[in-house]
Amino acid sequence: MLDLIGNTPLLQLHRFDTGCCRLLIKLECNNPNGSIKDRTALSIINAAEKNGDLCPGKGIIEATAGNTGISLAAIARMKGYPLTTVVPDKMSREKIDLLNIMGVHVVITRSDVSRGHPDYYLDFAETISREKDLFYTNQFANTANIDAHYRTTGPELWQQTEGQIDAFVCGVGTGGTLTGAGRYLKEHNPDIDIVLADPEGSLLAPKVKGQSGMEAGSWLVEGIGEDFVPDNCDLSLIDHAFSITDQDAFQHTRALFSRELILAGTSSGVLLAAALQYCQQQTQPKTVVTLACDTGYRYLSKAFNADWLEQHHLAGDCETL
Ligand SMILES: Cc1ncc(COP(=O)(O)O)c(C=O)c1O
Structure with a gap:
């Protein structure tokens, strides 16, 4: 795949x-997983493995509108990393259903709050990553994301x-x-x-x-x-x-x-x-x-x-x- x-x-x-x-x-x-985010997810996981942020069995967390979560779910599953995704509640049912059947832990959060609010999906994911020692993929700032498209x-x-x-x-x-x-x-x-x-x-x-x-x-x-x-x-x-x-x-x-x-x-x-x-x-x-x-x-x-x-x-x- x-x-x-x-x-x-x-x-x-x-x-x-x-x-x-x-x-x-x-x-x-x-x-293969239906969106451009396959490129991003693969690049982020490969880079994290290379620089030691990910090791066998470590959990991953992502804040996503759905597609990155679906791509990460497939790739993480193949490679044996458990995944949690934080998804704003405006996202379509199909994406959330798919994440669920792929064995992802899905946390739904609010779409009506903005950056800085503890329930905003990015802030929420960052907090959980610290509390539970998960690898936060952080596609908004992780340069492996840019690199995927540059390469x-x-x-x-x-x-x-x-x-x-x-x-x-x-x-x-x-x-x-x-x-x-x-x-x-x-x-x-x-x-x-x-x-x-x-x-x-x-x-x-x-x-x-x-x-x-x-x-x-x-x-x-x-x-x-x-x-x-x-x-x-x-x-x-x-x-x-x-x-x-x-x-x-x-x-x-x-x-x-x-x-x-x-x-x-x-x-x-x-x-x-x-x-x-x-x-x-x-x-x-x-x-x-x-x-x-x-x-x-x-x-x-x-x-x-x-x-x-x-x-x-x-x-x-x-x-x-
Ligand atoms: C559904 C979806 N996700 C993400 C993106 C863009 O991705 P990014 O800016 O995160 O690279 C697009 C594209 O234009 C998109 O249509």
């Missing part, structure tokens, strides 16, 4: 208005486009993907645009645009958007930033499936909406690459459930994009 992580396919989208650009999507949902995602994007990539559109959960892949790409061609796709309510896109004094809002998309700048997120790499509403994100997630048969999660809807806006603004042909970050099977009860969408006023019409 470990050998199947990464080297995901790159596909051109033909059924969206991409203006004069070519839009490619890298199918991170094809990783794999970035080079794959460069090789698969034969160096013809003009822009990379990506979200920020921890910043590992943006910083690692973005840094690799900029080192190979400083003219490549790194484009942040951010859920409306997150403070990252406003920060990039120099809008200060904003209060973080809330959003339903999972996995990306933050109310703080993670240590692993190098905002200086970003050339353009787009804030995408939940309505837009959910419509694009559904359209990606109905038009292209790519069943991806809601963060991919944010990335697709931002990528299309970027493409439509260009006056010269460009090759733009974005990601399908995780599998949509994890959101069948939400983005692909008519009742849930209705309840959250997100039903819209997926063909009025």
